[in-house]
Amino acid sequence: MSANHSELERRKEKAGLLNQPKAVWAVAFACVISFMGLGLVDPILPAIAEQLNASKSQVSLLFTSYNLVTGVAMLITGMVSSRVGVKWTLLTGIFFIVVFSFLGGTADSVGGIVGYRAGWGLGNALFIATALSAIVGLSVSGTAKAIILYEAALGVGISVGPLLGGELGSISWRGPFFGVAVLMLIAFLSITILLPKIPKPKQRTTLADPFKALAYPSLLTLGIVAFLYNFGFFTLMAYAPYEMGLKERGLGYVFFGWGMLLALTSVFVAPWIQKRFSLVKSMSAMLTLFALDLGVMAVGTYNHSHTTVIVGTIVAGIFLGINNTLITTAVMQAAPVERSTASAAYSFVRFLGGGISPWLANKLAEWFAPEIPFYFGGLMVLVGVFVLIGRRLHLKHIDRTAAAH
Structure with missing residues (x-):
């Protein structure tokens, strides 16, 4: 029995990242489309502000409503999935995304879009919290490689989203919303057909x-x-x-470059770093570099250098891609609870920051100067580094677990 178990573990370790069941690819594809929603609106933010006569801070509420609802709804994802099952939770989340992204394209005011993005956030919460645990549970190549696959899907989605948003947005700002609705409908059908029924957990989540x-x-x-x-x-x-001086298509290509670097580093660079350095050292280095990058973008904004902001944005993908994989892997090993519960708890706290920061960044520019949001963002990232270093003893067991594998 022991020999058979050891042989199974060896086979899992040897299994390649791409050697996955169809069900895993179906969920990963849906993840790509879902994460498109995060960066989809980037290229059309200036166009929405201009055509709907809205301020930058009003338009930023598209992110705020989406992230706040996603964060709060994370608290119920485990409760829902443990009662109706993983497959139905995923399909329900996708259904909400299809409906509310389509409705977003029909809106005639910023308030309408903000409201529909909130509904989109509810669907996003049900989907992404469940998708991570589904990919990890269905993967045949182990937890670490499954998380890398999830992060790769995130990176591709975040990069392709702005590209699609830029191309469709150059026709009309409504185009990206309708585009996501169609693609997510395809994802709905693929999961319906390819994802098997996953047994519900014996103990229901509260x-x-x-x-x-x-x-x-x-x-x-x-x-x-x-x-x-x-x-x-x-x-x-x-x-x-707003600080790049580009139209929709140009913004789409900038964020496409950013997202591709994020995807590539999360898949190829982060695992290499993870094996050679401790979690705290690796994350501290990446976050510090990201904070410095934001500082450079602040200087570029002060000097009216669009090129500096563009290059700084693309380069940030390197640091964020590595950090995302490191922190997601750590979350899965942080506490002796169900993976879906750990993901929901962590995401609740994380998305609260994502809810406040878009509105605040644009308000800081209105209140003070255009470069201040970059300085403030960099400062908050550095505070995160101090928290990480100050509480590093709580993360020792994660490094031990990584070393054992």
């Missing part, structure tokens, strides 16, 4: 479970760090497009 999970110092630490670095991340996503 609303209190994510809060109980945050009682573990390791998971809470990672959540706080992600909350803080999201101030830098969404300054990049929701404010930087």
